[in-house]
Amino acid sequence: MYDRIKAITSDSNQIHSIYSQLELNKGRLEIREVYVSKNLTGISQEWKGIKEVIKVKRNTKRNNGVSEEEAFFISSKPSHALTYFDGIRSH
Numbered sequence: 901m902y903d904r905i906k907a908i909t910s911d912s913n914q915i916h917s918i919y920s921q922l923e924l925n926k927g928r929l930e931i932r933e934v935y936v937s938k939n940l941t942g943i944s945q946e947w948k949g950i951k952e953v954i955k956v957k958r959n960t961k962r963n964n965g966v967s968e969e970e971a972f973f974i975s976s977k978p979s980h981a982l983t984y985f986d987g988i989r990s991h
Contacts, residue, residue: 901943901944901947902972904942904943905943905953905955905972905974906955906970906972907942908937908939908941908942908953909935909936909937909953909954909955909972910955911937914937914939915935915936915937916936916937916938917934917935917936917980917981918933918934918935918936918981919933919934919980919981919982919984919985920932920933920934921985927962927963928960928961928962929960929961929962930958930959930960930961931958931959931960932956932957932958932985932989933956933957933958934954934955934956934957934981934982934984934985934988935954935955935957935981936952936953936954936979936980936981936984937952937953937954938951938952938978939953940953947974949976950974950975950976951975951976951977951978952974952975952978952979953972953973953974953975954972954973954974954975954981954984954988955970955971955972955973956970956971956972956973956984956985956988957969957970958970958971971988973988
């Protein structure tokens with residue numbers, strides 16, 4: 901499932917909502933991007949109720965270099981990338 905969600909959320913043609921935010925905090929620069937897709941092709945039917953798949957991408961630049969992280973989520977409640985951003989960020 902991980903590979904399928906990663907593939908879906910990496911295809912710009914499958915994304916219906918995007919949000920990004922730039923933040924300077926404690927000497928580091930962070931860019932957070934949220935990508936949301938309603939495309940569930942290839943996701944097992946055992947996951948009942950899924951409405952969207954989400955990718956959060958974090959790029960962080962510090963004095964000692966740059967790091968990139970990706971996290972993936974599923975949701976049973978359709979929403980906008982900004983809503984997911986706020987919820988994931990405050991979790």
